Amino acid sequence: MAARDYGQYSGISRAVELVGERWALLIIRDLLVGPRRYGELASGLARIPTNILAARLKELQAAGVIRRAPRSRVIVYELTPYGRELEPVVLALGAWGFKALGDPRDEQVITPDSMTIDLRTAFRPVVAAQLPPTAYGARLGGAELVIRVNGSALDVTRGGGDVDVAFAAGTGFRRLISGELAPERAIETGVVDVLHGRRELLDRFAETFHLAAA
Structure with a gap:
């Protein structure tokens, strides 16, 4: 169940329910670079509260966007094939945001x-x-x-x-x-x-x- 339910039946509303919570897209952005341990995600998103990071990871796993996987005796988070489909969306959003970036x-x-x-x-x-x-x-x-x-x-x-x-x-x-x-x-x-x-x-x-x- 998504953390937020807009009560609308459409692709966009469902997408925002799945990845529109605060910090979710930044977690996805970092995982597009490669799998990350929990501590690496926390370090790369220095202002994210620990409870929010844990909640976002749990929600994204439940949505099938990311998964936990063993790597060299540690657990990492990585995007699923479904999650990797977000790459062109993230890149397009970044290009749009660049127009208002400033210094x-x-x-x-x-x-x-x-x-x-x-x-x-x-x-x-x-x-x-x-x-x-x-x-x-x-x-x-x-x-x-x-x-x-x-x-x-x-x-x-x-x-x-x-x-x-x-x-x-x-x-x-x-x-x-x-x-x-x-x-x-x-x-x-x-x-x-x-x-x-x-x-x-x-x-x-x-x-x-x-x-x-x-």
Whole structure:
């Protein structure tokens, strides 16, 4: 039974009953990146009360959206095939929300999982397929990622590694993704700091990852 019942017989009302409770879509967002232990979910959603996280997980399991699974002697939560069908919905919602995003406030954080999904949202596979394979190292807020683009395929992993260009980005990074700020201008103004590698590859990054602003 969903935590909320709107009393309407329609697909949208049923979807909102299943995943519309507070924090539910953010849990799904993080699980789209990969299976997570309870503690990892709690760490990635630092403001979620423990009782709310437990309740959301229980509700999503009951709805068949997620499941508990054993992994190397620990229990993780992962999306079911039914739950993974939400990926295009989450990406589309992220693109819509980007239009009203603005700059981050001091108390807001960027997590590796949230940035991974944002990159998936901004990824343009048709454009990427016309460009040479490229590996980017990105430090975005509290997230350090390796972003590998090979044709129309995108792979984002945590941590460091061998990359063609590495950069750190400040709070104005969204202006680069939106096209509001050209890559060279982003470097000049300190929005992006190229740590090593070919700085001209930032132009390729901006071509590959783009989201329209409002």
